[in-house]
Amino acid sequence: MEEPTDDKKQNRRLAILDAAADVFADRGYATATCDEIAKRAAVSKGTLYNYFRSKQDLFTQLFLSSVAEDEATIDGVIAQPGTAREKLEAVLGYWFEQFSRYDDLGRLVLEFWSTAAAEEEDGTFTQTLQDMYGRYRQRMTQIFKQGQSSGEFDLVYGPSMAASVVLALFDGIGLHSMMGLSVKMDAKTLATIKRGMLRALGVEPEPLAENTPTGGDTKDADA
Template sequence: MAKRVDKEQRQAELLEIAIEVFAKRGYQATTMDEIAEQAGVSKGMLYIYFKNKEALFGAVFRWFGKMTEEVMQGAIDDTKDEVEQIRRITAAWAEVAIRHREFVPLFLDFWAAASVHGMRNDYAEDLATMYDEYRTMIIGIIERGKVRHIFKSDVDAEAIAYLLVGGMDGFFIQSWLSQPNNLNTLMFNATESLLQGIITT
């Protein structure tokens, strides 16, 4: 068990360093040699954990998706109020966007790589899985709120989930481009505007 924990910890450390190098250099310009050098390991050791740069980049993206989902889930674990859960999910996403602005170029690189022949299937699947998990979380909240008559009965939960996830994506990218000082407030106001249209009066 100790060896497995050590291996997982080492892999996490390598991912953290890879994120820094990818963010600084971009996906295309980054080499496994650079990441190994920054990590203080041989390139052969790096290949033990990740078979190539594409696999490492995919692992970085999956880490980000999982981390974001865990942050959002953690934000709603202590409340059963569906309206508050929606608020907390978008607030948590805003915090992720603020703390990890450097990830936006990687996010865009990942989108671009997902359209490249030979890489499309794996990367596109990762993207689809990430977005599906976010939407599933939101759909569940909306549907529970409809049952409890918190949200209007004719609200399309799937449509709202697509709108929220798309909006959060947009906030993430725009926060990197314009770096507003009030991203939390902007996200809160946008969320409140949406909620006003779906909650019962």
């Protein structure tokens, strides 16, 4: 009968990871203190070190679990049956949905990228990100290929390049959205971008809902 203990251990671990996500997002890795993480997780500082070898280890575990969680979610989204266009719309929808959470997550993601960029060639972060984006690209590529085969898409690029560009665009939009730069991620703007992307992929999107007249708004939502 050691499962309760194991469960408890798991819970504690997750509580600490949650707290760490908060604090790292608020303060950034370097400025975050173990004291604060412990306090927000409602454990003692010593306990932190029973679950994680070091601050760095805690950050790495958080990164890995975030990536795993993300990937599981997106896998679920893509795995659904349907036409290429339906799949693509589902992915776009999910991704854009993320942007609304980006106010919370953005800083943390930036920290992950920053850490990756600072690593020696092919460190854990870089490698993990490359692997993850590699898989993302594969999945997107498959969608694009399916769309090409079925005649749904008339791609500007080849499927793989299209996947790369779309992924880069997603991250670019997320970045700008988070910083309040050129794109404000309200629902209408997102819908506009989505429609544009679909048309750029050679797909004529369905008309927008009644409150967004096709002509003016689609042509220039922010003119």
